[in-house]
Amino acid sequence: MEVNRLDFYIGLSLAVGSSAFIGSSFILKKKGLLRLASKGSMRAGQGGHAYLKEWLWWAGLISMGTGEAANFAAYAFAPATLVTPLGALSVLVSAVLSSYFLNERLNVHGKIGCLLCILGSTVMVIHAPQEEEVASLSAMAEKLRDSGFIVFAVCVVGSSLVLIFAVAPRFGQKNVLVYILICSVIGSLSVSCVKGLGIGIKELFAGTAVLKEPLFWSLVICLVICISVQINYLNKALDIFNTSIVTPIYYVFFTTSVMACSAILFKEWLRMNADGIVGTISGFLTIILGIFLLHAFKDITFSCDSLPLYLRKGSHGLQWGQQPYVALPNHDTQAQDELKLPREGNSKGGWGTHQIAP
């Protein structure tokens, strides 16, 4: 089955563009909030609504909306196994932009993490599975009726119900994984719905009467339910745990779960050669390590002295032995961290298809 290369590149550009918009939206919103704070307005965290009058905040919201729309569209053109992992680029965009515009210093680990995200994404793009073309809603319906997918969907719904009603009440407040797992497994269904709807909308533009098909509306209803659940539990997770904890874990679980779902639904791995599979997995693991480095050492400032001497200017004549080092807490970053985004800023992960929190 021939793959439409043009569609692939359109999807790829949409996915990258989406990450750029979503990454910048965090910066725009935060910049707006910082400006308000310097004016002495009541802070969003304290219930103020002054941010509604700040154009920077609105620019951030629009940028976020554009990004999510582009992300939605990307799924209609390129495989989910490509689009979802590229969400990592929004972390990178927001990290790089915040070091320029918010003077939040990116330490060595952050820089290495960014590079790794780029390298991993590049490798994934090269090897992206060339999904079986699902050109119409009826083709999609056939895939959804596949027994493998039905078993998967039942497992997802069943395990989510167990997590929501049995595990979450007891362990949700203590273990960061519970809420994130709920969001992630449900997220795989959201992406399937988005994929189907994207194809439906493409058909609509081509003149097919998809609005009369019950499948189209079933997908809409299913998407709304899934995304509501995701928003709810992602907000709970963000309320209790630190963003820098939730983000990398959510990225890993959500992406893995989407890739599993996509593999079962589209059986794209069956048509990949061993090189492609190994390459995709290597790229994904590289991105995970990058995200880990970006977040795990965020609050440690490695001053110049903590680097090996050869990275410092004017070093010479070093003898065998150890390097001196200084590791200091990054007080500037902490001060800025105290100025949190308002709660509604956290719902961005809840749009369901783009999983990255700032």
Added chain:
Amino acid sequence: MEVNRLDFYIGLSLAVGSSAFIGSSFILKKKGLLRLASKGSMRAGQGGHAYLKEWLWWAGLISMGTGEAANFAAYAFAPATLVTPLGALSVLVSAVLSSYFLNERLNVHGKIGCLLCILGSTVMVIHAPQEEEVASLSAMAEKLRDSGFIVFAVCVVGSSLVLIFAVAPRFGQKNVLVYILICSVIGSLSVSCVKGLGIGIKELFAGTAVLKEPLFWSLVICLVICISVQINYLNKALDIFNTSIVTPIYYVFFTTSVMACSAILFKEWLRMNADGIVGTISGFLTIILGIFLLHAFKDITFSCDSLPLYLRKGSHGLQWGQQPYVALPNHDTQAQDELKLPREGNSKGGWGTHQIAP
């Protein structure tokens, strides 16, 4: 021109095996020296020769020899652009083994660095350029007469002479790059010689009278000269600068220089598609970042407290805010670092084809 896949896999196995032997050899030698030290013998660094009676030290030497031989053979079967970067695996083997057998703790950065070396190597192997088959010494002679290669070789020799006679006397003791640059550019010629000799020896086994060809002996002489220069300047670099500074820089420069030489000599990149080139470069950069992480933060112990809370056992209920951390110098490692390998242990980089120092 069809590429012999079997040859490729033989070369790959030899390259990986070579790294395993070379990586373990450092551990065997150090273990032997530590055992001697505990017996109270005079230390190698102080001129003692008791290590000659320790079987572990000899095991290390034999392991090193086997590894270098396997590395030499690997060049006869697989492209240099594949074999050279895989040298990174010996760093990984020695890092992992020393945490088991020498109780040298590998910190988080070390572990991430190891993973990145593996991931980068995997990606490089997938995309390794499928070199034009050079099946005989006469084919090699033709390649060597190519004007592109002659220009490259003249540049290499010219710049080495400038570095050796003009730059090294003035800046060699101060700037770590000078000696390493000499070793690296000369190293690209060594690898070309090794490649030619490997093909010659393969022909010899097939019954061709290569020993009568002047090219064979020219390559031998050229190899001896190149390797002598490399041993000399690598030892100088290691005498003045710390191993953990020399190793990553040498890896990057040596590998880049070999890849440049191989590209000019075999024009392998011309036959690669864009994906292959991008993949190879991404893999190489991933390895470089891995090596950097393995070495740059070697002497900083990240205690458990320096990790984000979600990585610690029993963490729960964390509120928004910063993580506490403790970064302590790793005194154990420093103590062990003082027990240096005897100087002759440093000549291993000088074998010319396998560039990694411990």
